[in-house]
Amino acid sequence: MTYIPNTPAEQHAMLRTLGAETIDDLLGAIPADVRLQGELNLPPALSEPALRRHEMALAGKNLNLDEALCFLGAGSYDRVVPSVVAHLAKRSEFLTSYTPYQPEVSQGMLQATYEFQTMVCQITGMAIANASLYDGSTATVEAALMAVGPGGRGEVLVSRAVDPQYRQTLATYAHARGFTLREIALDGGATSARDLQAHLGPETKAVIVQQPNFFGIVEDMPALEALTHSTTALFVAAITEPASLGVLAPPGAYNADIVAAEGASLGNPIGYGGPALGLFATKADLMKRMPGRLVGETVDDRGQRGFVLTLQAREQQIRREKATSNICTNQALLAVFATVYLASLGRQGFKEMGVQCVQRAHYAFDQVTALPGVRPIFDKPFFDEFAVTLSQPVSAVNRALAQRGIIGGYALDRAYPEQGANAALFCVTEARTRDDIDQLVRAMKEVL
């Protein structure tokens, strides 16, 4: 089946106006030896109802977060999202438009993006933000690239408490692009200031620290920043749990140069981790070095306020090989979701969300660590995630929890083998009620 409106008869008439009889008459430029013989080797077409059934069956094989209570975080967060968000962000005028190259008929997307850029600044405390990057991991890469500079070399230091997937992604790009990536060691679950100091040098272009870090621990950002800024390196704050910004000092307050964050949990479906939403904010004086699209305010020829894509001279469509980044398609629609979501929470709600995360996670921590067979791994302050060691392997515990409708914690040995198979990272956001937590605790009691 197809979505082609014109019938074969109409197509035939159109062909005739071209002096052609069949489509093949238009395909002369394709050399015979590369012309596909026969059909593509694909499964046959399905009607809309058959396809709907097929995908409902596929979707039904997954354990979804409406069916099970999720205590997994580790970079992706189950949030309370108001109904308004999708209703507005999915309006087809947004959904089916392209990058707003013609601003006169794209003011909606442009203004929404301008509001998004502003809100990213408001929550991060930074001066400027772009219109989005792919995800938190590639935003972190872009931060490193921006620090290293076009064609530049040098070293980027990344804390070992940064999301392992981010570090892996950084490593891939560092290798291709030609800069050195070094990891800063941990000290009791936090970034070791001592190790940072040991690594800092004239070659250091950037220091990347996650706040709260992968273990949920609140880092001493002012201290790490001070160390970093004792050199010429840029201090990059990576953020995977933006709810933390309702409670924790924003990177602007501790003088971060760049913020790279994962914004998907701001109103977007968790969607198995994609599409995600890379947030990128920086200081005003770094504007021209920034990657990604920017929307700016201007006026039209009638004297009205309007918005346009601006400073495109940084971008690939103008600057080509000298562009600050190769990004073109970004995550525009997710930015609209985030904008509606943040507007919906507003000043009060955003703070309340952060506070709820802290309180609920600490309640859960107290309950879980009171169980026999569970003990905390670190004793540092945390936001809404905490690491514990269980009396059994996490994989076994999680299987047993799944049978009880619970998605358990993250097995830390996936990225930190030294923690062993029994170490788990639990996450408790504002979307987990006391009842949910108590259910987890009861289930763990049974299981352990």
Next chain:
Amino acid sequence: MTYIPNTPAEQHAMLRTLGAETIDDLLGAIPADVRLQGELNLPPALSEPALRRHEMALAGKNLNLDEALCFLGAGSYDRVVPSVVAHLAKRSEFLTSYTPYQPEVSQGMLQATYEFQTMVCQITGMAIANASLYDGSTATVEAALMAVGPGGRGEVLVSRAVDPQYRQTLATYAHARGFTLREIALDGGATSARDLQAHLGPETKAVIVQQPNFFGIVEDMPALEALTHSTTALFVAAITEPASLGVLAPPGAYNADIVAAEGASLGNPIGYGGPALGLFATKADLMKRMPGRLVGETVDDRGQRGFVLTLQAREQQIRREKATSNICTNQALLAVFATVYLASLGRQGFKEMGVQCVQRAHYAFDQVTALPGVRPIFDKPFFDEFAVTLSQPVSAVNRALAQRGIIGGYALDRAYPEQGANAALFCVTEARTRDDIDQLVRAMKEVL
């Protein structure tokens, strides 16, 4: 919680512009003895996420048609509905508007309704149709009322093969409004022409026959129409399964005076039977006696085509106690759903749907009646429903089928006690694949 935007501080300021201090100062007109003391006796407010969970739990207690294969019809039909329908019909410009009293800013709803009226005419073969009534049952009531006339008395004959719920509803209104309702007997599952003839007389204002009838049987409408029109009575075709119009002669073709139908299955969610969509169509010369809203084409003061609510002099807002009906709020949005749905099927698809219903239902009939313990009750031609007697009570069979993910047939003794507890009416629409039917057959084999 509320959706009130103004804060207490703002409300206080507003009160002061009125010279009031508290809301109570505005409530002086309410006598103290009827002023409510204390709060309403209602459950406490729930936050949006808590409410969502609560209703998901409620919804989860129901066995829905995505989870189970439905072979129930009997007035409500599970259809294949393309995705486009809800996306368009639910656009908030339609959803959140009122009856289009100000046509200059309501052309969308008005034109969509004009298109709806036209499509109802196209599928029924009638000259004019209104903008919708509540449902098929009340549309049938309106047909009877229109035939009886304002303040009139007389008799309305209704076939016993008309949907029992429609007949009950007719009886309620007949009693209050003051006309006589008589049922025409059955003859092998179809309306008895002989009994109709016996009842027809000068007092007969209308004869109501369902096509296909409640048992799915295709009535001999031309014969019943001829008998009816040998008197001054109006011939009313009631239709509960509009898919039949893809295949069966439309009421216009057999000279029906009024068509009253249930249109919910044209693109609307089945929704436990409500909201439904009353369709009402008639002959041109009966226009002024018609109930319900009508949209008409006109021109604006700039010379452009436009649409308005028209012939409102029939309606309660103008004619008050002399109105043709008391209806005000109708089923406008469902009409938009139906319009998009019918456009989506189009000329070819509408016919194909009808053909598929016939073929699938007959395949199912052959398979089901080949089972030991099942025999057909009638031997008349049918559209997509058929009645069979099982070797066990329908209630027991249905319980067993439900355990196998199947929603079984309608227990005919609910309305036709003479059929006994083992008689079931099965429905097979275009939404049931061969696989589905085979699954039913296998399950029945196990169960019977």
Next chain:
Amino acid sequence: MSTEPLIFEMGAPGRRAATLFEMDVPTRPLIDLLPAEALRQDDAPLPEVSEIEIVRHFTHLSQRNFGVDAGFYPLGSCTMKYNPKLNEDMAGLPGFARLHPLQDDDQAQGAIELVYRLEEMLSAIAGMARVTVQPSAGAHGEITGLMVIKAYHASRGEGRRNIVLIPDGAHGTNPASATLADYEIREIRTDARGGVDVDHLRELLDENVAALMMTNPNTLGVFDENIVEIARMVHEAGGQLYYDGANANAIMGLARPGDMGFDVVHFNLHKTCSTPHGGGGPGAGPIGVAPHLVPFLPGPLPARDADGGYHWEDAGEQSIGRVRANYGNFLVLVRAYTYLRFHGPDGLRQVSESAILNANYLMHALKDLYTLPFDRTCMHEFVLSANQQKARGVTAMDIAKRLLDFGMYAPTVYFPLIVPEAIMIEPTETETRETLDRFIEVMRQIDQESRTEPATVTQAPHTTTVGRLDQTLAARKPRLRWSPGDAPRTAEKSVPVGVSR
């Protein structure tokens, strides 16, 4: 584009959008399965259009329509409040939306429970013994309630009662419903304070009166201070008191119709509970009744089993019977349930209080420029008269049309009938102060225009996709459907070309 073609004017033979399942059962010629005479000869001449044409067409139509989501909708008597998106999501849950009404009760426990709980909540709000959610809209509630009253009188051997009293300000559905229930109507005058003229009522009351139907607050937005006395009088005469609940947005948590003395109450859930209006429907019009009327309610009713389960109970012997198929407009009920559970008792009271505050705020600001026929504190709405503007050649209708130019819908005009050049304004509780202030400003500007440049008002609207429409042509030479060969109705006037949208 200045106009959007009809869908029948689009497409081409052979085009289509929807796909059905592939035919996977053995087929036989139709003629072997159905009698030849019963078969359709020609295809239904539905449009032949592709999916993209459909999408663009209805998208364009939507763009030519104004809803609450687009702006202020101060349509009196209609309670055009904000329609929560949560309502839509809940009504869309497959467990509600994908349920067949004839499934066994044990397959629909959540649905029945929801209806049961909703009835309880509505009973509490109305102060009534029992509610049924069967009626499909307000008018359907009215006729249902009147049939209940009729059955009640008949059960007491008072079948002679054939008169329904209705205030002259009442909504048109009230008399229309009363006629439908085979009653005669007597109109009661409105007194100088805007309430029921008690003396006139006294005159009209006799042993043939079946009921008095009224709203309170009434269509003037005025709460009838004499309600207790009125109730006493009607009851003494053996009549029943029917409450048209279209204005319930004013009284939630403040006063209950049951406490005022009403015997039957209908709700318009699409107004009071924001379910929403859908361009004219669907609605839901549950009715609540006092204890003595419970036996007459239509069936079926949801009931609770001893074990905590739920089932549908058939109506009893005295019931008026069934008033429609199935159980009412269920998905509308889901929305109303959502609305009520979200608000709770405190929230609902605030809703009514704020609706009243907003209305008084507007009334206060406008009454110096527009005539306020009954100068009293109002409830959730109020009625102005444009008689001063009329004297300048500007009618209520002109003012309504001019408002459209400012991105607002118009108030209800020419209703209630007892106020000349009536402008009925209901802001609802969900509007911001800024919106109210903007409305005041615009109403002031329009009054000013009525003095200095009346043509700007009388020729309005200027900025809408179409201008004023010819209602006379529409009614005189009705064209109620498209037919093949129809050319669009257009006048000869020239339309600017080459400038679309």
Next chain:
Amino acid sequence: MSTEPLIFEMGAPGRRAATLFEMDVPTRPLIDLLPAEALRQDDAPLPEVSEIEIVRHFTHLSQRNFGVDAGFYPLGSCTMKYNPKLNEDMAGLPGFARLHPLQDDDQAQGAIELVYRLEEMLSAIAGMARVTVQPSAGAHGEITGLMVIKAYHASRGEGRRNIVLIPDGAHGTNPASATLADYEIREIRTDARGGVDVDHLRELLDENVAALMMTNPNTLGVFDENIVEIARMVHEAGGQLYYDGANANAIMGLARPGDMGFDVVHFNLHKTCSTPHGGGGPGAGPIGVAPHLVPFLPGPLPARDADGGYHWEDAGEQSIGRVRANYGNFLVLVRAYTYLRFHGPDGLRQVSESAILNANYLMHALKDLYTLPFDRTCMHEFVLSANQQKARGVTAMDIAKRLLDFGMYAPTVYFPLIVPEAIMIEPTETETRETLDRFIEVMRQIDQESRTEPATVTQAPHTTTVGRLDQTLAARKPRLRWSPGDAPRTAEKSVPVGVSR
């Protein structure tokens, strides 16, 4: 209304919309839980707005935006085809949308299976050995593909290869991606037929060339007849051939990049598979590779177990590593999967055929009025030059702006760079003949206007909510965010008042 305020200019202190769960756990002062220095001092100064304000604001913004659902979008290189609503419904299924990426594989069997099957389908379409869906968009696919090529060369001890050849007509992401992968770029000239200048290619090819990146059909909409020869030359020089699949809508079922000799292919699923564009994203840019490059693909990759189950497999030793978190833009992949399964092999071929037919139909009708620099049968798009109109003072940009007045989006202009006053038109297969005819008519009218009333074109658009915008001001004095105290940027020119919307 002529402009919509920023959301920061709305609301009032204390207003809010969203509700969270009630706090139901025991709480402690934050300061007991977190170090004082780590706490936020001032609240994030987000707006304080109510739900109705949010709904109206974003509804208004949407009304100020043009999408495919509203009309023709002939934006060359972007493949703005119809976006099926079914795609959205499938991506919205809770089993896909409500899945955490770190759940155990046995809790995500359907998701992994879907990705696995999608990769198989894309491999078949491209004629490649293996596909990964990790890259987030086309440019991400490019850098991923180039890193794969780099790793491949390094694995063969050819790490010296530091040059990427790119035709001068290429999209900007190609050189930008090559730079990101630390390559030097050499630009290849386009020949007189619009293809790669084979002689120039020969000159540039040497042992330091890592790859040639090209599209086929290229950005002129021209299929390079010499593709087999080009591939042979590049491979002989030890280079790899990279296929920018932005134009894959032209070749599905007609020719496979693998058969043309390409080693790496990226797809833009948001173009070719209609997933949709979302105002600029999200997209998905899977890459497919020839057998020799499979070991270098980034991880993880979906794999099938012996028992029919699925799991994620970590990348092998030679892999370039990970290119982003998790598994690509999963919900975009669901949409693409839906699209491909709906079409099947026959449908996909028809898609490309019809896209080609529609493009040729337009090109044929327009080439007498607008210059066609390469006068050949085109594939799914074509490039005109407005040089004749330019001579009359009307630029490609003016023509683009004027088109907006007719309810159409504009083609891509000034790209590719090698055509002066380029107008790049891609109608896609989902447009009706009527729409194409209308576009032809409008383009003819604009050409006519360029002769008779050029100011109508140079001052366009006339009917949009805003007129031409001052790009220079935006870039010279950038204002990239709202700050407290900001007044809207407006010129002193008077705006008509009192006439809204």
